[in-house]
Amino acid sequence: MNINATLIGQAIWFGLFIWITMKYVWPPLQKAMADRQVLIADGLAAAERGKHEQELAAKRAADALREAKEKSADLVAQAERRAQQIVEEAKGAAKLEADKVVAGAKAEIDQEVERAKQQLRERVSELAVAGAEKILRKEINASAHADMLIALKQDL
Amino acid sequence: MSAEGTLTTTGYIQHHLTNLAVCADSAKIDGVCSGFWTVHLDTLLVSGVLGLVVFGLMALLAGKATSGVPAGGQNFVEMVVGLVDQQVRDTFHGKSALVTPLAITIFVWVFVMNAMDLIPVDFLPTAIQVATGDSHLPFKFVPTTDPNLTFAMSITVFFIALFMGLKVKGFGHFMHEVFAVPFGLKLAPVNFLFRVVEEIARPISLSLRLFGNMYAGEMVFILIALLGLYQLPLALPWALFHILIITLQAFVFMMLTIVYMSMAAESH
Numbered sequence: 001m002n003i004n005a006t007l008i009g010q011a012i013w014f015g016l017f018i019w020i021t022m023k024y025v026w027p028p029l030q031k032a033m034a035d036r037q038v039l040i041a042d043g044l045a046a047a048e049r050g051k052h053e054q055e056l057a058a059k060r061a062a063d064a065l066r067e068a069k070e071k072s073a074d075l076v077a078q079a080e081r082r083a084q085q086i087v088e089e090a091k092g093a094a095k096l097e098a099d100k101v102v103a104g105a106k107a108e109i110d111q112e113v114e115r116a117k118q119q120l121r122e123r124v125s126e127l128a129v130a131g132a133e134k135i136l137r138k139e140i141n142a143s144a145h146a147d148m149l150i151a152l153k154q155d156l
Numbered sequence: 157m158s159a160e161g162t163l164t165t166t167g168y169i170q171h172h173l174t175n176l177a178v179c180a181d182s183a184k185i186d187g188v189c190s191g192f193w194t195v196h197l198d199t200l201l202v203s204g205v206l207g208l209v210v211f212g213l214m215a216l217l218a219g220k221a222t223s224g225v226p227a228g229g230q231n232f233v234e235m236v237v238g239l240v241d242q243q244v245r246d247t248f249h250g251k252s253a254l255v256t257p258l259a260i261t262i263f264v265w266v267f268v269m270n271a272m273d274l275i276p277v278d279f280l281p282t283a284i285q286v287a288t289g290d291s292h293l294p295f296k297f298v299p300t301t302d303p304n305l306t307f308a309m310s311i312t313v314f315f316i317a318l319f320m321g322l323k324v325k326g327f328g329h330f331m332h333e334v335f336a337v338p339f340g341l342k343l344a345p346v347n348f349l350f351r352v353v354e355e356i357a358r359p360i361s362l363s364l365r366l367f368g369n370m371y372a373g374e375m376v377f378i379l380i381a382l383l384g385l386y387q388l389p390l391a392l393p394w395a396l397f398h399i400l401i402i403t404l405q406a407f408v409f410m411m412l413t414i415v416y417m418s419m420a421a422e423s424h
Contacts, residue, residue, distance in 0.1 A: 003304060004177075006196040010203065010308030017207045017265055022257035024215035029237050030256075032230075035223030 125156040165382060172277060172378050174294035175199060175302060196302055203299035206268045214264070236264065240410065247414045250324060250421035255414065258316065262309070263410040266366065269299045270402035273373055274395050277381045300370040300405075306363035313413050314359040321420035333423070362412055369405050373398050 129149060136145065175196040179189035217229045226234055240263050244256045275297065284295045299305045322330050334351050335344040377398075380390045 002190065002194075003307065004192050004194040004196070006175075006194070006199055006302065006304035007308045007311075009195060009200045010305045011312050013200070013204050013207055014261070014265075014309055014312050017211050018254075018258055018261045020211045020215055021261045021264075022254065025211065025218045025233075026237070026257040026260060028218040028221050029234060030241075032218075032221035032223045032226075033234060033238065036226075039223055 121156055125153050128156070129153065168382065169375075169378055171292075171294055172281070172296070173301075173375075174296070176293065176295050196296075196304060198295045198297070199299045199302040199305055202272065202297055203265075203269055203305060206272070206299075207265055210264055210268050211261070236260075243411060244414055247411070248418040248421070250418065252320065252417070252421065254316070254320070255417050258313075258417070259410045259414050262313075262413055263406050266300060266309075266409050267402065267406035269305075270370055270406060272298045273301075273370065273377065273398060273402060276391065277374070277377045298370060298374055300366055301374045303363065303367045306367040307359070309366075309409070310359035310363035313362065313416065314355070317416045317420040318355075320417060324421045325423065329423075358416060362409065366405050366409050369401055373401055 129152075132149070176198040177189040177194050178197045179191065179194040183189060183191040183193050185191070213229075214233050217233045221230050221234075237260055240260045241256055244259050248255050280297045281295045285291050285293050296302065325333065335341065335347050337347060338350070339347055376394055377391070380387045380394060383390065
């Protein structure tokens with residue numbers, strides 16, 4: 001075991017390697033590891049936040065769904081009511097129209113009947129006059145009884 | 157083993173425990189370098205190259221580090237660095253930009269140097285001998301079996317702890333601690349003596365622990381290598397067991413350094 005100048009050389013090597021580690025190895029690694037720690041902490045916090053937000057979103061979605069359901073049920077009920085109403089209205093209108101048509105037809109029929117009656121009356125009186133004429137031609141002077149015949153015609 | 161059949165067991169062991177010493181011709185005694193101004197070229201080269209490769213690689217990976225999902229090399233480096241950093245956080249409660257890098261350097265460097273022990277004892281020395289053409293060239297490939305290295309590290313740690321104590325506590329407080337703790341100012345010389353013994357014992361125990369463990373481990377590998385064919389069933393179990401020692405010694409050196417730093421930075 002002989003101690004010699006190697007000691008000095010080794011001390012220089014040792015110092016050099018401490019310097020390298022202190023300057024080029026430790027600081028970048030320490031920084032990288034510290035940064036990663038922050039990154040991981042941030043990531044975990046973000047994940048927690050995301051989870052919370054997702055829960056909120058699920059709740060909101062459920063609310064929206066329920067609201068939509070209620071609204072649609074409302075709409076359907078309203079539509080049914082409206083349809084009923086429209087059917088009722090249509091029924092009323094149809095009845096009114098039918099009544100009108102029936103009334104018009106009745107009036108027309110009455111008119112036709114009246115006209116037919118008139119025509120018949122004229123025909124009957126003509127026929128009566130013609131018959132009477134035929135009878136009277138033989139017995140009376142037409143001109144002498146003209147007043148009476150006209151009066152009769154008017155009565156008919 | 158060497159190709160020469162005349163090599164004795166003692167010679168083989170000695171050859172494996174000799175460092176490649178280099179010195180000026182004027183410093184040689186009987187043709188052997190033995191003065192202080194001698195340099196163990198193998199220790200310096202292996203530890204330096206290992207350190208440059210490992211810390212260069214770590215610096216490269218750290219430079220490309222992202223805060224995203226770490227992949228491959230970055231993940232591995234972060235794992236090691238994170239482990240060391242956790243130990244520092246648990247033990248050292250002061251604020252210092254130096255302690256964690258120091259602990260990382262010690263753990264990684266000592267670990268890779270110890271790990272050289274797992275390469276079979278004759279592989280690399282023989283390769284060097286073939287490459288240089290000198291079949292007697294000694295070359296130790298485990299730098300931590302050289303006390304020069306372990307003492308260099310522990311003495312550096314000692315000085316860093318000393319300066320940290322001075323910086324954190326201030327000169328007055330530091331001196332008060334040296335002379336007045338634990339027996340009060342009346343027994344200042346005794347306190348000072350206690351303190352000196354304590355401070356000197358630390359780097360010695362720190363370096364000798366690592367050196368002793370690795371030297372003994374290397375010795376067992378050399379002895380196993382002497383058994384010829386029988387080394388095959390023995391070298392593997394010892395290598396597996398040695399992985400534990402390699403890691404443990406690197407960890408202990410790092411841990412004690414952190415403890416010394418925290419003792420220096422905190423008041424008694």
